[in-house]
Amino acid sequence: MEIDKAIRESDDRRLKAKYNNAIYVIQRALALYSIEEVAFSFNGGKDSTVLLHLLRAGHFLHQVEYGHSNGDLSDREFTFPIRTIYFESPSAFPEISSFTYETADSYGVQLDILRQDFKSGLEALLKAKPIRAIFLGVRIGDPTAVGQEQFSPSSSGWPPFMRVNPILDWSYRDVWAFLLTCKVQYCGLYDQGYTSIGSIHDTVPNALLCIKDSAVGKQKFRPAYMLSDGRLERAGRARKSSLIAGRVPAVSNGLKCVEPNQSSLSFGIIEDQLGPSLCRKLHSIGWLVSQIAIVQNDVDSVAEEVERRKSMSDMVPDEEYKEYLSQLFGDKYTGDHNEMARLPEGITELLQHEKLPVPLIMCHNVIVLSATNVDELDVQWDALIDSRSTSLLTSLGPFVSKHLTTSLTDIEVAQPLSKISVEFPDIYIGCYRKSRTGPLAITFEGKDQEKVEAAMEAISLKLSSVVKQISL
Ligand SMILES: Cc1cc2nc3c(=O)[nH]c(=O)nc-3n(C[C@H](O)[C@H](O)[C@H](O)COP(=O)(O)O)c2cc1C
Ligand SMILES: Nc1ncnc2c1ncn2[C@@H]1O[C@H](COP(=O)(O)OP(=O)(O)OP(=O)(O)O)[C@@H](O)[C@H]1O
Numbered sequence: 091m092e093i094d095k096a097i098r099e100s101d102d103r104r105l106k107a108k109y110n111n112a113i114y115v116i117q118r119a120l121a122l123y124s125i126e127e128v129a130f131s132f133n134g135g136k137d138s139t140v141l142l143h144l145l146r147a148g149h150f151l152h153q154v155e156y157g158h159s160n161g162d163l164s165d166r167e168f169t170f171p172i173r174t175i176y177f178e179s180p181s182a183f184p185e186i187s188s189f190t191y192e193t194a195d196s197y198g199v200q201l202d203i204l205r206q207d208f209k210s211g212l213e214a215l216l217k218a219k220p221i222r223a224i225f226l227g228v229r230i231g232d233p234t235a236v237g238q239e240q241f242s243p244s245s246s247g248w249p250p251f252m253r254v255n256p257i258l259d260w261s262y263r264d265v266w267a268f269l270l271t272c273k274v275q276y277c278g279l280y281d282q283g284y285t286s287i288g289s290i291h292d293t294v295p296n297a298l299l300c301i302k303d304s305a306v307g308k309q310k311f312r313p314a315y316m317l318s319d320g321r322l323e324r325a326g327r328a329r330k331s332s333l334i335a336g337r338v339p340a341v342s343n344g345l346k347c348v349e350p351n352q353s354s355l356s357f358g359i360i361e362d363q364l365g366p367s368l369c370r371k372l373h374s375i376g377w378l379v380s381q382i383a384i385v386q387n388d389v390d391s392v393a394e395e396v397e398r399r400k401s402m403s404d405m406v407p408d409e410e411y412k413e414y415l416s417q418l419f420g421d422k423y424t425g426d427h428n429e430m431a432r433l434p435e436g437i438t439e440l441l442q443h444e445k446l447p448v449p450l451i452m453c454h455n456v457i458v459l460s461a462t463n464v465d466e467l468d469v470q471w472d473a474l475i476d477s478r479s480t481s482l483l484t485s486l487g488p489f490v491s492k493h494l495t496t497s498l499t500d501i502e503v504a505q506p507l508s509k510i511s512v513e514f515p516d517i518y519i520g521c522y523r524k525s526r527t528g529p530l531a532i533t534f535e536g537k538d539q540e541k542v543e544a545a546m547e548a549i550s551l552k553l554s555s556v557v558k559q560i561s562l
């Protein structure tokens with residue numbers, strides 16, 4: 091089986107682990123349900139293309155395991171036995187529709203075409219067929235994945251069936267690693283900068299892949315697999331709603347910051363001022379920021395990112411917060427603002443302060459700051475520090491920083507520095523050069539002043555012995 095062989099021969103250990111897990115889920119589903127009771131929801135997108143090939147491999151391995159095949163069958167002799175449904179829509183990209191049909195043809199997939207909306211189509215299908223489980227190419231970053239597991243019953247209000255999500259835990263990189271390793275065809279739109287494909291009305295190529303072709307003066311895009319930050323996969327998809335513009339700009343659990351993309355921050359149209367400002371503030375009270383994430387400014391994207399950082403449940407309307415908003419907006423308080431009152435379920439505290447028109451939100455170890463500019467951030471930060479009601483902020487002492495400069499080259503300082511960083515594991519050592527030929531500045535940061543000074547002395551000694559060796 092060519093897919094199984096390609097993965098086994100690859101030396102990408104992460105991909106192998108993801109593949110094995112997905113195959114395990116598929117095989118469990120095939121053991122739990124008969125072949126007539128399962129269906130595959132295929133739409134020609136990259137995730138469902140991955141799933142198609144996983145299902146081909148999973149079914150093949152299942153057959154071998156149960157002794158129905160000796161494993162010698164050529165893949166093309168194999169008719170794909172799982173009922174496959176495609177919800178065809180007039181607003182689908184023609185490239186996606188034709189890829190879906192062509193792929194089905196190539197792999198012996200019999201397509202059941204449904205032309206209703208998802209819910210009505212599934213209701214009709216489940217009445218007519220004994221289907222009990224449906225395979226979907228949903229992944230954890232998708233807005234619809236929130237709260238789902240690899241086996242998740244359909245939601246209430248939907249006909250009853252089991253949603254089986256074998257690639258739920260796959261990242262954007264995993265998807266591309268699989269498609270490229272297995273050398274399978276995918277829809278050509280992904281080579282034109284599309285990174286996630288919805289309808290023709292809400293999808294454009296991902297601006298992060300744009301290359302300006304100066305000769306012709308028109309835009310060109312790199313292929314989807316070149317997008318380095320998979321979290322921005324949906325940057326080419328229009329937002330479902332613009333209900334909460336300006337809300338929830340910064341979330342920090344002490345080590346990570348999430349910043350919704352305001353006014354196309356992520357496209358470089360405006361300069362990010364909140365991120366650096368918040369980093370400085372966190373640093374001043376002893377926190378290190380290890381990551382800043384920029385996400386779309388909508389409820390789903392923020393919830394997903396928070397979910398990734400700290401497992402937290404769905405966004406639900408919060409009455410107390412709604413009350414604050416209605417006081418703030420008075421008569422202008424509309425349905426849209428109701429959306430703004432959606433907070434993560436399991437919220438632990440609303441942090442009130444006289445200087446804040448609306449309280450800050452704290453959920454477990456995540457603090458949500460709702461500033462839209464640096465001035466507002468200052469006010470919210472002061473209120474947060476002032477209240478000191480969170481142990482997140484109180485337990486840490488500030489950093490002590492020292493630095494020295496040297497005219498030695500990077501290569502000459504590399505070895506002494508790595509020795510010192512082993513000797514002083516709790517001191518953060520960094521290097522930077524303001525210009526390529528200028529002196530190298532070495533910074534030392536830590537909570538214990540004596541240790542910072544000891545590390546600096548130790549490196550000075552080591553560097554001066556390098557200088558002596560050079561001058562000898
Ligand atoms: C086979 C299948 C099963 C689905 N099951 C559910 C479900 O149980 N609950 C739900 O809220 N949406 C379900 N959906 C809808 C998807 O979550 C859908 O992608 C989402 O509502 C957004 O669709 P849109 O982006 O096309 O508007 C299902 C869709 C498909 C194709
Ligand atoms: N029109 C459709 N017909 C059948 N299944 C669908 C349809 N739209 C979505 N699905 C199912 O939902 C899954 C998730 O859709 P989603 O759009 O997130 O992924 P994709 O289309 O496979 O890839 P991409 O994120 O690149 O668009 C699909 O993999 C597929 O299983």
Ligand SMILES: [Mg+2]
Nearest residue numbers: 135286287288
């Ligand atoms: Mg899609």
